[in-house]
Amino acid sequence: MMKRVLHTFIVLFLLCGCASKKAKFDDYVFHTQKEKQSYLNSYDKALKLWNIPYTEENIKTSFGTAHVITAGPKNGKDLVLLHGMDASSTMWYPNIKALAKNHRIYAIDFIMEPGKSNLTAKPLSKENIVVWYQDIFTHYKLKKFDIVAASRGGWIATLLAVQKENSIDKIVLLSPAQTFEFIDKVGKTSSALMLKLFPSEKKFGKTLETFSTHPEKISPVYKRQFYLANKYAKSNSSMLKMTPFSNEELKSIKNPVLILIGDKDVINSEDSLEKAKKFMPNSKTKIVKDAGHFLSIDQTKAVNDAMVNFLE
Numbered sequence: 230m231m232k233r234v235l236h237t238f239i240v241l242f243l244l245c246g247c248a249s250k251k252a253k254f255d256d257y258v259f260h261t262q263k264e265k266q267s268y269l270n271s272y273d274k275a276l277k278l279w280n281i282p283y284t285e286e287n288i289k290t291s292f293g294t295a296h297v298i299t300a301g302p303k304n305g306k307d308l309v310l311l312h313g314m315d316a317s318s319t320m321w322y323p324n325i326k327a328l329a330k331n332h333r334i335y336a337i338d339f340i341m342e343p344g345k346s347n348l349t350a351k352p353l354s355k356e357n358i359v360v361w362y363q364d365i366f367t368h369y370k371l372k373k374f375d376i377v378a379a380s381r382g383g384w385i386a387t388l389l390a391v392q393k394e395n396s397i398d399k400i401v402l403l404s405p406a407q408t409f410e411f412i413d414k415v416g417k418t419s420s421a422l423m424l425k426l427f428p429s430e431k432k433f434g435k436t437l438e439t440f441s442t443h444p445e446k447i448s449p450v451y452k453r454q455f456y457l458a459n460k461y462a463k464s465n466s467s468m469l470k471m472t473p474f475s476n477e478e479l480k481s482i483k484n485p486v487l488i489l490i491g492d493k494d495v496i497n498s499e500d501s502l503e504k505a506k507k508f509m510p511n512s513k514t515k516i517v518k519d520a521g522h523f524l525s526i527d528q529t530k531a532v533n534d535a536m537v538n539f540l541e
Contacts, residue, residue: 267457275322285345292348297336302331309374311382313379315343317338327536355388376400377400378403379525384407433459485539491518
């Protein structure tokens with residue numbers, strides 16, 4: 230109970246602390262056009278780290294424009310990638326070559342975060358989020374597709390999986406945030422809170438050290454984009470809607486699911502994996518050694534191998 234109270238306090242404080250800044254132009258995520266353009270320039274540079282052929286597309290949805298990056302063989306099995314909070318689809322650069330070898334990739338920028346998707350409606354409810362992704366899946370005629378999702382993306386993937394009508398096959402969850410339990414080590418995540426309230430390069434460095442066991446592995450090009458996302462992006466109330474799923478909801482997921490967490494993760498603990506094993510009948514779990522919340526970067530080969538072996 231105390232963990233939940235602390236979590237709610239931190240999120241509310243984060244939202245209220247950032248709400249005092251007034252938007253200077255009509256954009257849900259950024260405060261100024263200059264900030265937005267600076268971020269987009271860094272996004273383009275980071276996306277080149279994928280180092281494989283890809284195509285960027287903007288498609289219309291019920292709530293605005295969805296930015297989707299496609300890659301991999303067109304005859305490969307469809308695989309949707311859902312990134313972590315403020316990380317955007319560029320975060321997959323250490324993993325994309327392995328994932329795109331035999332899969333047709335659809336990496337989607339979440340519409341209420343820094344990225345290239347553009348929200349033209351009011352902030353989305355959980356129900357709206359489901360509709361938004363269904364719009365994308367319908368546009369690409371995706372059926373029996375797999376999902377790889379990290380952190381907040383893992384929560385979204387689980388939200389999609391508990392819907393009675395879905396076309397998802399296999400799911401990989403990389404330290405899904407707020408999915409099985411509330412944040413494990415609330416105190417240690419305070420560095421992310423301070424970064425949001427008072428952004429600086431020093432606080433950003435401390436945040437990376439908290440969430441990663443090997444921050445030195447993170448590309449400087451990507452670090453720059455991720456920093457600008459944290460520096461410029463407005464907070465949004467959707468964080469408050471990220472509550473763990475009920476036992477009954479988890480039981481409803483019949484898909485094959487692989488859940489990976491790092492042994493030094495500050496978001497999940499072994500309790501999360503125990504709950505998954507107890508209530509998700511087709512789940513497999515694994516703890517990745519010497520890895521934090523950013524396990525796809527901390528231990529790229531181990532995570533890539535585990536994902537590919539499970540998906541194939």
